[in-house]
Amino acid sequence: MKDVGVVSYGAYVPHFRIVPEEIGKVWGVDGKAMGKGLMISSKSVPAPDEDTITIAVEAARNMMRRCAVDPKDIGALYVGSESHPYAVKPSGTIVAEAIEAAPDLTVADFEFACKAGTAAIQACMGLVGGGLVKYAVAIGADTSQGAPGDALEYSASAGGAAFLIGAQDVIATMDNTYSYTTDTPDFWRREGQRYPRHGGRFTGEPAYFRHVMSGGKGLLERTGMSPEDYTYAVFHQPNGKFPTRVAKQLGFSPEQTKAGLLVPQIGNTYSGAVPLGLAAVLDEAEPGDRIFAVAYGSGAGSDAFDITVTDEMATFRRDASPTMNELMASPKYIDYATYAKFKGKIAKERD
């Protein structure tokens, strides 16, 4: 196996935001208190002409702008999402064409609730490490849906990040990865259904916490590392509470998790969550920094990563694309009526 790592990365978050108060106002809920409980002060909302594909394309293009890699050298591209616009027809083909990587590559869409993007990263690591392809692209992107009035409506948002995995000129090495998987139905969406269902409090202890803890501990055991060895830690963030608690239980400090905790500003970007958190960390990381990351996907499983920032980062062209801070700066806030229209919750009768 070759040593593999991140050659480049790019992120994207839609321009629009809605605040919990605005949602609560409609449903007779104290939105402010709801937001405080979830530690979410606003969530991103995709424009009506955005979907997982356009978000994936934008993230992938931001990734390509930061490196000099010939897109024709990309041998694999995977898009992980739980909101692929087509039930049948890949999202990835459009992304591959849009970054001019087609046609000499393999493409597939991944689905594993919120960890489809990190599952794609692991697949890319395998292909590059095994020498099957020179470069591979893994994207986690979502325009997640929360049913009107459901608790998810306060958090389900949109965004995505793309990672170019390779074996040369890496800005961060992917030193280890470990996954922990069981069959746990905490959150699902049946074929043909518009909105997902969830198990309420069942999504907590037996689902998120058990899998993220086990994934995190499993990785630490296998690597012989301890939490204080890491500069940064990123956890799946369906809200602000869960990752904060899980970080504490695993022994990570708020200083370590701060840079990668985006959910207070943009909400739960599902498959985009850990990829975007990692992107935010890479925006400020310096050579030698170590990053610990655990993604979670309902259903259920976790993917844990042990990452080291290399000297290449010193010359990496971060400023060729917007950083997470730039992407999150100066959004446009919309009211619930506009949000409902954008998300197709209300629709005009058409001929």
Add this chain to the structure above:
Amino acid sequence: MRRVAVIGVGITEFGELWDSSFRKLGIGAGLSAVGDAKITADKIEALFVGNMSAGRFIRQEHVGALIADYSGIARDNIPATRVEAAGASGGLALRQGFMAVASSLHDIVVVGGAEKMTDVSDVESSLIQSSAADQEWETELGATFASLHALMATRHMHDHGTTREQLADVAVKNHRHGALNPKAQFRREINRDVVLRSPMVASPLRVFDCAPSSDGAAAVILCPFDIAKKFTDSPVEIIGSGQASDSLGLHHRKDICTMAATRAATQRALKMAGLSQKDVDVAEVHDNYTISEIIAIEDLGFFPKGEGGKATEDGLTSLDGDVAVNTSGGLKARGDPIGATGVAQAVEIVSQLRGTADKRQVKDADVGLTQNVGGTGATVVVHLFRRV
């Protein structure tokens, strides 16, 4: 080339004509033109029909044959040809008829134009109208037909200082003229405020900057100039005909404040007639949007580029102005049944030159002009007429 005269004109009322089908409109205009020319059906040698989109408005193609059939002339197996160039379909049909007579191919020719637009929804109607622009590279990207003219207006205001009020003045003038035309769709005067307070369509253009969707038809009868007096005491000669093309997409034009095709077609028509712009007393121009008339009167050479708005504001295009523009009310007030428009323009000019335009008569009108535009200026047809 033979000289060609118009010996009869006919026009239906323009508007939302719920009782009238496409064929009823076409036959109505044709019958009244034939009656005006005092000819019998057996004299007609050919029919040209201007029509933009019957296929989409009423799902009927092959409308040349349809009109020939229902007007009873198909029994004589005369050739009937449909002519299409979006908004310029009518003007182009007239040019085909003109060429047929001028070339000695035919003697008596009927040129008709018709469109039935109100059998589809407003949404469908605007979609159909937008097909005059580039579907792949304008419409599919979100551009409406109005928005393309709005791009011209924004740029004209930026480059030449044309004001929002001057755009409104075009509509105000044309409504004033339309109020004097019994066939017009809108027969009431409006003021600037009505225009400026009407709902926005595509900024800066508002509802009252746009011609309506209309049903209607118009027809003219052409014959060799030499025998025109056999049919009428007041023939009008077609002394010039010019046609020009430009890029289909507005974005490919050198200057979106200029319709180069209008300039080229005008030059060709004037050259044929041996006249200059100064000789024109009355003109019907393609004011599908208010900005279109401002651009038209500049490109026709009536006013220097950039001064069309000021000229309108100063009343130079009114009935008693330097050149009376759109005495019929134009597309704005008379109505714009697309395929009929170019022929209706000729009907108005013939009426003016015959001195039968009643309350909207331009005094001593001797030379008249029509300018008929397809798309955002990809096809322009200009004709010049003179009183005999």
Add this chain to the structure above:
Amino acid sequence: MATAPRYWRENPSRYNMVGFKCNNCGKYYFPPRIICPLCHRKSVGKTEPVKLKGTGAIFSFTEVHEGMDEHYVQKPYIVAMVELEEGAKVTGQVIDCDACDLSIGTKVRATLRKLSEEGSAGVIHYGYKFVPVRENGERPGDE
């Protein structure tokens, strides 16, 4: 309506702004053409498809209030004519901004968005739209 092939064949230009360069006169065109309208037959064999950068400035723009039904969710939306860096002009929507933030000359860049879809069961069409370019990290309209 089975229109998938009609859109599919334009994908290179719709996704990546592949235009056309005449190597006889050096002029760029978008969308691609078959011959150069300036050089006519002299351009035959001397033209090539070229990916345009997708950056440029607003040449003219309008805020569309009465648009096509398929864009009803976005209304009002902005349509602009953009003069690309290479010199070609192109028509497209400008998104994620308000008309009052734009003027002739505002810098924009192309992005990929949904253009339209054939109902809820049909094919989705993707293509370029423009977003104002952040200058000094700020976009037009930022406080």
